Amino acid sequence: MKEVQVNSVMLVDDNDTDNFIHKRVIELTGFAKNIIVKNSGKSALEFLESNKSNLDVLPDLIFLDINMPIVDGFVFLFEYENFPDPVKDKCKIVILSSSDSKRDIDRIVDNEYVINFITKPLSEEALDDLKTIL
């Protein structure tokens, strides 16, 4: 199994506690060098918009929560469709949700940029699995 080094990830979750936990887990496991934390879908989209020409700043992976106020995971994915291809090629999306509802999973997995679905909490094992997909 080859060891993949992820340069940067972005955490999108309205729950600051979760963001903290996930950030810590990623830091502790050394999964990625840089971690960008956005506590709303809106701010995450704004970040992508402002840096869409600057591919180096953009994250390799986006951990996206589904259940968020105003811009939830679904809205985010809808807006994400409109970004230019280089952005979409660079940023892969992993859903990180406390929901294990089949309905939610089916809706999300249909999207071509979503590469995985992880149920909270984020664990070492889940990150190891993720590495094999990348």
Add this chain to the structure above:
Amino acid sequence: MEIADLILTAKDERNIKSRKSDISVYRIILFLTTAFTLLLRYLFVKENPEAFDPLSIRLVLSSGLILILVLSFIWKYRDKIAYLNYLVIFSYSIYILFLIRRNYFATNYLLEFILLIVIICLAFQNRLHLKIYLACIFIAFFISAFLYLDSYLDIFVKTSLIGIFCVAIVTFFNSRFEIEKRLEIRENLLNTIFNESPDAMLIADPSSSIILNCNERAISIFKIQDRRDLIGNNLNFLLKYPNSTGAWNNLKKKVDKNRFLVQELEFKTVFGQTFWGSEAITEIQVGTKAYWLVRISDITERVKDKKTIEESRKILNQIIDLVPHPIFLKDNEGRFVIVNKTVADRYEVVPEEMVGKKDSDFIDPILSVELLKDDREVIENAREKFIPEESLTFLDRNYTYQTIKIPFYFEDATKPGVLSISIDITDLKEAEKAIRESESKYKMLMEQASDGIYLTDKSGNILSVNAKACEMFGYTDQEFQKLNVRSLVDLKSVKEELIFALFNNEPVITELVCKRKDNSEFTVELSATRLDGGLLQGIIRDITARKKLEKILQDNEKKFRALIENSSDIIMILNEDFKISYVSVSVARILGHTYISLVGKTIFDLFDHEGIDKISKFLSETIACPGQNQTAEELKILTRNGSSKIVEIVAVNLLSDPVIQGIVLNCHDITKRKNTENELINTNFELDSFVYKASHDLKAPLRSVMGLIKLAKLESKDSTQHMYLDMMSKSVNSLDTFIKDLTTFSRNTRLDIEANIIDFSIVLEESLNNLKYMEHAEKIRINKSVDINVNFYSDLTRLSTIVNNLISNAIKYHRFENNIPYINISIKTDYEKAEIVVEDNGSGIDPLHINKIFDMFYRASENSYGSGLGLYIVKNAVKKLGGSIDVSSELDEGSSFKVVIPNLVNDIN
């Protein structure tokens, strides 16, 4: 010559003509012979010249003779020349005598002689002349013989000549005398005929038509005084309708042509009376003048008779034609003489066509032989024959007749003909037969009738009854004879209509109560009719049973009506045009329409545009399956105020049912039910959303806690802390499982089944994947056996729940002390079902609990750390899928769960 001859001569003009033409032939021969003789004489006598030139005399005579003969051909003078003929012969005889005297008589004697013979033959046209001639010859012969004594030839010739001479003289005078005498006789005769004729005779001038003479009869016929009154008048004077000039000319032409004309005309007397006369006009030639002999006979009587006969014959024909019975008269040969229309109709011809023909001209001669048997008998025996009844067939139609045939004598016939008069008694016979039949039928009916029949006199005394009446009342026939109807009837039950009808002699049908001999009562229907002569006939029928039945029927109808009218459903009957012929009163309660407003309308008036499509489709399906119940769910039916109700309609096509003759619809109001259902669906939806939301909101913080515990474990090295953190983790997991179970349970209860094709390998794989992180899971050996032969359809979520739960239970309640733990999973499918068996050698279930393991929140094991919902959810999911679950278990040995789920392949189709 006889008078008869004269009359004949006078009468027969043509006879005279023929004689005249004979004479002309004689004359021609005379002329030719004379000419020939003279020629010869001229040739031979020339050489004897004499002082006295006999030749010139002969020439003169010969020329005279020729002249006469030529003249005789001219019509007008013919009769007068006849006398000259004699003169010529006489002169010639003198001449020859003269020759003889002068001895010029020589070789030419012979020629002269021939000439004489011819002349004699021609001249003497009758025997009398010949006799006289011969007598004269004899006398002359003897005188000559004694006086001259010349040669015999000489004597012969001389005497002959003398004979001729005498004959000529005698003939001359004789004929003169005879003609005169004949004329006299003729005149007398004619006068007699003329005057004494029974017919009126007139002589008229054809050119002016003036009457010249008339006879006595004419005087009397025309009622005139003297014949001078008639003479000088025009013939037109006699006619009722005088002829026009043109008609006269025509008449004249006709008479000129035929010299004879007969016509029948109406004449008039001088007093203006008219009569019918037959007028015969004969043209007579008197010398050069032509006259008309007009003979008029009074034929008034004859004409009248003829007319009368014709008329009476016509009347007779009309009368016998009118007679609807066949009448005919045949001669002895079988030919029809008189036939009436009825006879002719049998052969489909008119009577005129039949006269003079035989029966065999119209039908097969073989058949006619049989038919004419009676006719022949009458003709042969000349005796009349009466045939009381005979059946005859004409042109395939049968007739029954009563016939009389009498011989009928025609004039100048040896055998009589036959006159036949028949009366068509076909109808009579049939009527007789019908009467006989109806009489016997009536008797039979009366005796075998299932109703009692009786006959009473005016005052109600019973005269006769039939067997059934005896049976009904219990009296014998004899006992009845002494009874009066009043004693048989409960007079209180008699209705007014009966009394009224009896009073007015009208037939009536009424109900009343009768009494039997044993005084028991029974209800009857009486049909009473007044017969001729005041008799009263009654027909009674025991209707006690019918009354009872009627009562039951009425009660039943009342019950059914109450059922229908109080039903909360609308019951309708439609005819084949979908028009409402009946609707139960409940329609008013449910839809607000009245019975009156709906009956006669079509069912489509009760539906909106969309509803009409549905109902018409539904009704056509109903019509297609007579007698079968068809159900239409959820149709919107319009109420009176324009809103709508939802109904379920059950319809059955009973169009061919003789009583219903319609389509019966039962409309059940399901509006409330439907509303409740809708509410329930909404509630369910809301609840589902609530559960989803709630479970998420419960889970989210829990997951955060789980994350924090994991983080704490990563960052701490203290073993005591690790122990606490593990315990925390276990509790949090337990709560997480419970929330998950609650969600699943809620889903299973409320969501509909969604059938999809199932790949059991994937289901099993996913399930095992999910469960691999469970405690001790890695210690258990899992044996899988998946045997899939057909496409299997079911609800994937529920199936996963079931498999998940069973396997997780098997893992959860395993033993690890003394054995090698295993779980055997076997899945088998076929077209009808899938069989899932999960078997383990775990802790097993105490028989005390085995009945309760599927109960909600029941936890059978003390070691159980679950929610107590797992098997409850499994049971409900299995139930929802229409399957079954069985468990067999032994404590400390293991458990086996067997689930059977039906294949929902048909739901897909």
